[in-house]
Amino acid sequence: MTGPYLAGVDIGGTKITVSLANIEGISVKIYQGIRLEGSNTTIPEQVDLLLGYACDHIGVRADEIMAVGVSSCGPFVKENDELIIAAPNLCGGLAIDRGIIPNDWTRIPLESVLSRRWGRMTIENDGVAAIMAERLFGAGRGEDDVVYVTWSTGIGSGAYVDGRLIHGKNGNAPHIGHIYLAEDGPPCGCGNFGDMESLVSGVAIARDFGSVRSAEEVFAAYRGGDGKAEEIINRAVINFARGLASINAVLDTSVFLIGGSVFINNIDILLPGIEAEFYRSFPLLSEDVDIRPCALGAFLGDMAAFSLVMPDEWIKKWQDNRPWEHAPPAVILEK
């Protein structure tokens, strides 16, 4: 395969993936656990190394990469016109009362570090990048009013309103994990009490059950007939649906696209309850809204990053040929 190439970087709470693609499809995908110790340039330097590694892997030079799309967990702040990551999931200095993140960072200067070696770059909230990808290549094609929500370890989102992506002043719209849903609710890593993430995230489900490592174990207990697991998951379903209804009251959307491991692995349990509760809310606002699973599945993170910088002629070709379905397996690097 020949260039030019695009790079896609997906920064999550636990891992970084870096992929390279040319117009024919994805050439290489590198996966590595995220490094959370050291100075606050650790993550930008890890991304830089992974980009270099990916280039070496397929024998291209850094200057053959025409653009880098970075999809990252947020929120962001702007300082001197530079986009800086200020995510409580990565920055120990922001994760109030949790103490599980082994650093004291409050800011991660991604753009300034990466721009030393890499040219054109677009950085977006992972929810925003995901809705771009699902609208171009997945379950949101042709929709002018469409909201993506990921139900995973945390809650993320992105939205088109009136055919346009919404950003807000610092690119943090919509950050729906932090809408309030309960007057007296549990604490969220962000400092809120009773927000959507504190009530329904994978972390919240595991916390409420106790003595498990992840929400998946609670779903396993539910499937085994455990009453406590059923109660916890039912409450999460109701609050998730009420969260969707709140977002819909603000954005008047047509379609919700739901992704994330908690949802995708348990659609059979979750979707019927979400629909039942959602359509119980103010009928005039809810009745003609469609709730759909995302379509890009395991490719969503890579496609989200590529979508940020993909030229129109690539988009057309990728929509026709769906090359992500034939991507090579990820190369997993030790952390």
Next chain:
Amino acid sequence: MTGPYLAGVDIGGTKITVSLANIEGISVKIYQGIRLEGSNTTIPEQVDLLLGYACDHIGVRADEIMAVGVSSCGPFVKENDELIIAAPNLCGGLAIDRGIIPNDWTRIPLESVLSRRWGRMTIENDGVAAIMAERLFGAGRGEDDVVYVTWSTGIGSGAYVDGRLIHGKNGNAPHIGHIYLAEDGPPCGCGNFGDMESLVSGVAIARDFGSVRSAEEVFAAYRGGDGKAEEIINRAVINFARGLASINAVLDTSVFLIGGSVFINNIDILLPGIEAEFYRSFPLLSEDVDIRPCALGAFLGDMAAFSLVMPDEWIKKWQDNRPWEHAPPAVILEK
């Protein structure tokens, strides 16, 4: 004064006002209690009569009105590309479990009735129209990310995101009165339980206190040292602020403009508490948001309606001369 003229129509839950203006300023303002009995064309016909009355009052013909801006309580639905009012505050057939509205309407076909006699017309949710007016002439000038919230008998809103007004698929964005804030909350007229309107509206404050006709009496009791009034108002303040934080999590705004009779008449009691609770929410999202009272005061409804249809050369002149401050007193018609 000579034409051409614009008409501004403001349809609220209890009254209709119709105003006419030329480039120099507001020529006449007519005010009448809203008619809620009869067929579902009662309100459109009342608006039509008031427009005719206003024209007669200053001696202009219907065809000298170059455009009509209509600011109305919502929400709206679209049927056959026509915007139709479907507001629980006006349509008895939609006001679930309330029975206080003396009709069984579910739809009010405003556009089709008015278009028989009046030419170019723009109909918008009153919150959307209000934010246009405040951004052109009031406290939101020059802001790209700005949200208007009215705290009155109900809760209304309008928003610019990234410098653009958001509408959503049926023009109902943002309808923030119907975001959820409590897991087990009181009923709202829309059918929700625990949404913002059910917890903080003027109606909710009066309901929680009991044996009063309006929220103003509860504020009077608060000022007189009544402990129950203080408790009710403090809870409303906290929920109002948490509602703002939720909207901010979705829209990542720069400025909230707060209006409405409950707020404007009691800024001294309400604003300090709203600010204290708002800035307690996720600091990265809340810390650089400004909360301001609206600036157009008693003129906001008229200016909202005019803003929907005002030509650019009028806007410039009105920004310089502020002619609304010299509008003639309203002519009040018996219902």
